[in-house]
Amino acid sequence: MKIKSYGKINLSLEVLSKRDDGFHNIDTIMQFVDVYDEVEIESTNSNTIEIVCDEEGFPKDETNLIYKGWDALKVFYDGNPGVRVKVLKNMPIAAGMGGGSSNCACVMEALNKIWKLSFSKEKLQEISKNIGSDVPYFFENKTLRAKGRGFDFYDMIEIEDIPILIINNGCKVSTPYVYSKVELSKEEKMDKLIDSLNRGEIKKEFFFNSMTKVSSEVCPEILDIIKDMYDLNAKVSLMSGSGSTVFGIFGSYSDCNNAYNLLKDKYRYVFNTKAIRREYEG
Template sequence: MVLFEKAPAKINLSLDVLGKRDDGFHEVEMIMTSIDLADRVELHPLDEDCIEVSADNQYVPNDERNLAYKAAFAFKNKYHINRGVRIDIEKNIPVSAGLGGGSSDAAAVLRGLNRMWSVGATLAELAELGGAIGSDVPFCIYSKTALATGHGEILRDIAPPPQCYVVLAKPNIGVSTRIIFQHVHAEELIHPNTQRIIRAMEENDFTKLCENVGNALESVTFSLFPTVQRIKEKMVRAGTTGVLMSGSGPTVVGLVEHYSKAKRIYNGLRGFCEEVYIVQLLDRR
């Protein structure tokens, strides 16, 4: 029996860094939601007790460094499974882009193995297991709109954003979250107003949402990768109302109410940036 799982990308509507903790992690406060750009994960059962990973992207490792591999390893250990699995990943989410592609693949593996091997774990149990793999994995288990705190693993369900189109623009660079956080000085950051963003979504107020989205890491990433700042400026000049960088970058996100405008912005960015997408939000509660 082959199982298929979709692994949706995530975007940030806010990202704030509150300081560094004693354990070396930074305390963060983020609003995240999922979009309909997704990887496709196939799980093939194996009689031999082993884990095999194959991704169709040269920048994704096909060994124990892959978060999907780590997810399968953790799941087998946790639930004492002595069977094997081959994981095939069709990558549609850009790599090292601030869109949570690797974390979502890992979450898809946890959900899929839970079904394949009839373990019966709850989503909360899978999220707890995923938290040891990567800080975005618990969010990706649920793929709804959430406020994430701690180092990203503590989640609270919040109202979804108003329905809109999302323009994504990723320059031809990869950004390491670890390196970005090495350059963070919390006292120098510009902090978004997280509560104001939550209220805008509760009131289904698109204008207020766009006025308040923000990412405290932008100044750090912009200083190291000026191309990202140029993409944001170009998107703003094109008339995009809510623009911010997702995660630690380099993808820039623009929220747009109407498809015709999203398409115009998309066309304007195509000559400037290799990877540009128009997507929609998944959380339609």
């Protein structure tokens, strides 16, 4: 079975408070983009999981979220749970696009079919909450507002088919480090952005990411990329998640294409893409 494992961006992200369980309460807007890893899954007689990937720095052991998803599901399966998972990485690692979480969710969804477990989306999400805060979103298929740890979802206006440029120069940012240093928001701003989006507006003054200050101290290029985006007519440019990926929303595909052509050789990862409603294959 071959699957497209789509990435996401955080259209905005607000860190509100520290939780008693050690995590943080956030308020964010999660958006699928047409950038994906390619995942191939086949059953084996090995009774275990083999993870194959040529990307440097990609873990292939029990620290990989794919392994954790397989491990969480196999207890519900009476047969031989042996599988081989091959990942062709397109998304950068540890970059704020949820690549690892997406890989995990799509493998869990595939195993749900292969093993005929017949679990609902909600059941898979419940199982995945203990694997990673981003994982439950990747069982969804549209723009959603997320609160709490990041998996209390709320419907909002769906955003599709708007041109987006995504850039990452390979700098890795530790999410736990950023959370340990981030300044908590003193006012909740997300409602203003959602009201603006409901009016069909894309106005940069309503977009924000609480983590940018800390992450840009680790990777100063984040601010350089944001400036490049605005210099090339982006309507909004912002860091996604804890970074270091930066996205730019453009008013037209011609503007986005122009920015892509001028920046594609300047940075390591440059994706000329768009906002989508995600559909899994398989």
